[in-house]
Amino acid sequence: MKMSSYQFIVVSLVVLIAQCVSAKYVCSEVTFKNTLVTIIESDRTHRKTVTGCISDETLLLKNLKTILVQGQQIPTLYKGAVSNIPHFFGLKIENNSIATVKRWAFLNLGAHSISLNNNGIEWLNEGSFENLPSLETIDLEYNEIRVLPKDAFVNLHNLSMVSFGHNYLEAFDQNWFNDTPNLEYIFLHNNQLKSISKDAFSKFGNLKAATFENNWIEYVDRDAFRGVSKLGELYLGNNRIRHLDLDWSDVHSLRFMGVDDNQLTYIPLSTLKPFEDSLQHFWIHANPWQCSCFDQIGEWATVHNVKLWWRCKKIDLFCYVPQKNSAVCQNRTDTELDSNFLQYSVHDCAKVTT
Numbered sequence: 001m002k003m004s005s006y007q008f009i010v011v012s013l014v015v016l017i018a019q020c021v022s023a024k025y026v027c028s029e030v031t032f033k034n035t036l037v038t039i040i041e042s043d044r045t046h047r048k049t050v051t052g053c054i055s056d057e058t059l060l061l062k063n064l065k066t067i068l069v070q071g072q073q074i075p076t077l078y079k080g081a082v083s084n085i086p087h088f089f090g091l092k093i094e095n096n097s098i099a100t101v102k103r104w105a106f107l108n109l110g111a112h113s114i115s116l117n118n119n120g121i122e123w124l125n126e127g128s129f130e131n132l133p134s135l136e137t138i139d140l141e142y143n144e145i146r147v148l149p150k151d152a153f154v155n156l157h158n159l160s161m162v163s164f165g166h167n168y169l170e171a172f173d174q175n176w177f178n179d180t181p182n183l184e185y186i187f188l189h190n191n192q193l194k195s196i197s198k199d200a201f202s203k204f205g206n207l208k209a210a211t212f213e214n215n216w217i218e219y220v221d222r223d224a225f226r227g228v229s230k231l232g233e234l235y236l237g238n239n240r241i242r243h244l245d246l247d248w249s250d251v252h253s254l255r256f257m258g259v260d261d262n263q264l265t266y267i268p269l270s271t272l273k274p275f276e277d278s279l280q281h282f283w284i285h286a287n288p289w290q291c292s293c294f295d296q297i298g299e300w301a302t303v304h305n306v307k308l309w310w311r312c313k314k315i316d317l318f319c320y321v322p323q324k325n326s327a328v329c330q331n332r333t334d335t336e337l338d339s340n341f342l343q344y345s346v347h348d349c350a351k352v353t354t
Contacts, residue, residue: 025107027053029078032069040066055084066090070325076100083107087107088134094118103127122146130154141165141187154178163187165211170194174203184208188215195219202227209233213258216240222247229253237261237283243331248274258283260309265320266293266331269300276304283309291319293329 011194032050039046042063050058054067062088074096082091082105089104090113091329098119102288105128106114112134121143129138129152136158145167153159159180169191179181183204193215200221207228217239225231225246233256236244241262248254259267260283272279282301289297294310296318301308311317 001253025053025055025080025083027055027080027083029080031074031076031078031081031105032072035069035072035074035330038066038068038070039064040068052152053080054082056086057084059085061085061087064089066092069093070095072096074098076102077105078102079104080107081105082109082111084109086110087155089114091115092117096120099123101125101128101301104130106132110134113137113139116143118142120144124148124152126151127154128152129156132156133158135159137161138165139163140167143167144229145169147171148173148176150175151178153180156184158178159183161185161187164191166190168192172196172200174201177203180204181282182206184230185210187211189213191215194215195221196224198223198228200224205230207231212239212292213237214239218242220244220246226250234258245331246269246271251275254289256283259287260288263288265290266329267297268331269296272297272300279304279306281307281309285310285312290326290329290332291321292327294319301315 025208030052032052032054035050037048037050037054039048039059039061041061042065042295048059052058064085069092075098077098077100079102084107086108088110091111094115096119098116099122100115101121101124103125109132111132113136114129117139118141122145123139124145126149129135131154135156136162137160138153145164146169153162153176155178157179160182161184165187169188170193172188172193182335184206185208187212190213191315193212195217196212198221201210205227208230209232213235217236218241220236220241222245223246227250229250230253232253233249234254235258237258237260239262241259241264244259244264244267248271252274255278257275257279264287284297298308298310
C-alpha cells in the first residue's frame with residue numbers, strides 16, 4: 001500500500017524522536033577507575049564506586065542535589081566523563097589530580113554549577129564546556145592553567161560567572177568564549193596577566209564585575225572596557241600599573257573601584273568624571289601619589305560623596321612633591337620624579353582606613 005504524505009511525515013518524526021532518545025552518550029572512554037563518588041540527594045547522602053563514566057545509569061539517581069568527587073587520581077576527564085544526568089544539580093570535582101579536560105567532557109547535563117577547583121589542571125580542550133543549557137557558574141580556581149584555547153566555553157546561554165583565580169594565565173582573551181551572552185562576573189585575580197587589551201570585554205554586554213587583583217599588569221588600554229555599559233565593580237589592586245587614563249564613555253554605573261597597591265602617581269579627573277553620580281567606594285591606598293594629585297582626588301571624592309580608602313591603618317600617608325610645579329597635578333615622566341620615589345609606597349597593607 002502506498003504511503004500518504006501525512007503518514008510519511010508521521011513515520012519520519014517517530015524515527016527522528018527515536019534517534020534523539022537513543023542519542024544518550026554511551027561511555028566509550030574510561031575516565032574513572034574505581035573512583036569513590038559522593039551523591040547528595042534531598043533525603044540522603046550516599047557513596048558509590050564508579051568505573052567508566054558518571055551518569056544517571058551508573059548512580060541510579062532520584063532527587064539529586066550534588067555530585068562530589070574528591071581526593072582521587074584522575075589524569076584526564078575524557079569525553080562524556082560526566083554525562084546523561086538531566087537533574088538540576090551541582091557538580092564538584094575538587095582536590096583531585098587532573099591534568100587535562102577533553103572536549104565534551106560534560107554531556108547531556110542539567111548541572112547549574114561545575115567546580116573543578118584545585119585539581120592541578122594544565123589544559124582545557126576546545127569545547128570542554130559546551131551545550132550545557134542550565135549551567136550558571138564555572139569554578140576553575142587553584143589550578144595550573146597558563147593558556148586556554150579559543151572556544152573553550154561554547155553555547156552556554158545561562159552562564160553568569162566564571163572564576164579563573166589562582167592560575168598562571170598570562171593574558172585574557174574573550175575568544176575563549178563563544179555564545180555566552182549572559183556572562184556577568186569574571187574573576188581573574190591571582191594570575192600572571194601583564195596587560196588588559198583594547199576591547200577586552202566587548203562580547204560581554206552584561207558584564208557587572210571583573211577582578212584583576214594580584215597580577216603583573218603594567219598596561220591597561222584606554223579602550224579596554226569599551227562596550228561594558230553595566231559594569232559596576234572593577235578591582236585592579238596589587239599590580240604594576242603606572243598610568244591609568246581610560247575612556248569610560250560606555251560605562252556609567254561603576255559603584256566600586258580599586259586601584260590600590262600599584263605604582264600610580266596620577267589619575268586625571270577626566271577618568272573619574274563618568275562616575276561622579278555612581279561611585280560609592282574607591283580604593284587608592286599604597287600608591288606613590290604626587291601630593292597635589294592626592295589632594296585633587298580627595299577633594300573630588302568629598303564633593304561627590306565617594307568613600308575614599310586612602311591609607312594603610314596605623315601607617316602615615318606618603319605622597320611625593322615634585323621639584324617643579326609641585327602644586328600642579330599632572331602626568332610626569334620618570335626623569336621628573338625622584339628615582340627612589342617608588343620605594344616609599346606602602347605594600348602588603350592588611351587593613352585600610354579613610
